[in-house]
Amino acid sequence: MLLQICEPGTTPTPHETDDNIAVGIDLGTTHTVASIMMNGRPVVLRWGHQSLIPSAVRLFENGDVAVGEDALKPNDGKLVLSIKRSMTNSTAPEATFTVGHVKWSAVTITAQILKFVKNEIESVLGRAIHQAVITVPAYFDDAARTATKQAAQIAGIHVLRLLNEPTAAAVAYGMNMHSQNAFAIYDLGGGTFDVSILKPSEGVLRVLSTAGDTQLGGDDFDKALIKLIEHKHNTTLPSTPQVKLWARDLKQQLTHKKTIPYEIDLNDTKIHGDLSVEEFDAAIKPLVDKTLTIVDQAMRDTKLTKDQLDSVILVGGSTRVPAIIKAVEAHFSKSPLSYLNPDEVVAMGAGIQAGALTHGANTVLLDVIPISLGLETMGGIVEKIIHRNTSIPTTQSQTFTTFVDGQTALTIHVVQGEREMVNDCRSLAKFTLRNIPPKPAGTAKITVTFQVDADGLLTVTAEEETTSTKQSVEVNPTFGLNEEEMIAHLESAMKHAQSDMRKRLLEEAKVESKRLIQALEKALSLDSCLLDAATLSQLQNATADLKTSLDTQDIDTIKPLCENLERLSHSFAEKRIAHAIRQS
Amino acid sequence: MAAVNLSMSNQSKAATRIICWNCQEIVCQFGNCSSCHKLLPQPQEIDPFTLLGVEPSIDVDFETLEKNYLKLIHQFHPDQFITKSQTEKTIAQSYSAQINNAYKALKCPFSSSKLLFSMVFGQALDDIPDPAPVLLEIFELNEKRMYLTSIIQAQNFVHEIETKIDTAVGEYDAAITQKDQLKAAHFLKTFLYLFKLHQDVQQNLLNPSFDQAT
């Protein structure tokens, strides 16, 4: 397969080290698109004339894998399409396949797509790529984000940032926009729907609200079309990838034709007929209406009215459907913009952001958490800790207490969703805080802290006040792969990348150690008089040990020594501060 | 550059001296180390008004709040530290969370006025029981609201509430100056209730279902 860039022969900013170069990848339900900054402009990577890599994977009995166009060619093995729709529930039965002797999951299949894309990008750029900004639907929950990050890790890609798809599109359009008013992004992809309302000001592109549905997209239009034809002929079509692709093709023809003929071979009969755009529009109307309800919810959360919006931007291949364009125009009373290719605009934004993160940017993206996060309390009721559309990063704490006298353990159940009851929300993780000192009910104080980072990923810590019994979980190990599975995949799928990673960790530990030694030596030269002889020699010995360990090139030796010295130097630092304050 | 100056002036009072984690110099704890320019851990105990550089008031200056918030978030968002050391990434993460949370607290009159109350009196407003006169006023207004039958009546009701809000804010500010905790609690509770009622009634005015009731 020949991979070619718009401007053959040009490589992105020559003489850059691999660490300075990062690509943007739009990992779509039906297609994957990549882009990179070249001479200050985002360039979408192309295969001949095509920029879209089908997000299709064919799994063979012998363990071989084909990705992209090669996977679509009629062949043996199992064809997997739209795997992204399984990422929100990546361990569910429908998201796991056993082919031959290999057990596949949504994460490992997605990793195959990313690995393939990474190789293709590397062959066209003629250099290794280690870093990327990868886009995800804004409405992806924590589990799906974690799963995406894991897939990238297996593929040997360090994710600089998980970027929400509508925000990425806004970045691409933002390059040409100078308004300070709010605008909406209506993003209907192959499998997911998102709407985001954004407002640019003071160098910050701020997401005011977002809403969506991770199970609503062009795929559902295809299904509606199949149902329509089944209804017309009073028959049932087999639910195979081939029929799905056939329906997708009919749908695409209907974007520019009033009526189209169709025919398909079933085992014993052949059915054929004509399909009009009116019939199709009627079939997808409930889906279109559903997107507009979601739009209204996002608007409500911003407390803005539709006429306060500057513009509405259409993103995602499914917004080519004329019924969508008409519906959006009627709903907002303004004609929507789509002058950038709706299939490529998300990748472009991701490429721009990849460049901005590695080279610095004038505009900062301030995104929000799409779905509320909370904890289960008595009676299965959800206590929301972080509400949807809160700007990230954010940290929120809540104090809980024990329910029974002498209770020594407390189960923390983390959920994501808008509903009141635990059973109606998505369970993200469950862990138990133990060793709470036995006390009368209601007197122990347990502080649970939710920390959401700029990728929208959650870490939960629980701490008992009196003993400082601290436990933390990185949500969500239960729904993605657990650590062991992760390591197994890393070992089998990318031995090199793993050793690269260890090398990188070693380098980081060495840099950190050298910094510490240097800083401490300087502090000692200034203020060693503040220490007694025993403490001084303890510090000097620990420094010497760490220095020697640097030659071992062994991270497991260096790390504990470095941490030890850090601990020792802490009380020295406190003495120095106290001294400085006395002096002043 | 302006962002640094702005924040420096707001925060210089609160900034304590610390030892830079990187170069070990003793420096002022705000923004970047004055010696090696690495990002320093930011003071956690700083109150949202000081952090965002707005006058502590029940009536927060939204324009200044918005402007200062965006400047700070632009400066300290984790995206600005992607290529920096792990320590700086961690600091940027926790500091920008602090900035976001402070903005959220001040953006809403409910949380900002409660915050101001606890800052002035060292006690949470919610820990003080509702004084009887407040409850009485609430009941009266609620009853009045139930008998609103036309848009005109509703609009007049909104004006009435607005006048009451102005009075409550004035009395509250006076109570703060006099350090009269009970009086402050009384008028703050009144204000919060009136504010909520004002929002609800206006929402109803925008809702076409009100028309059908006439």
Ligand SMILES: [Zn+2]
């Ligand atoms: Zn320094």
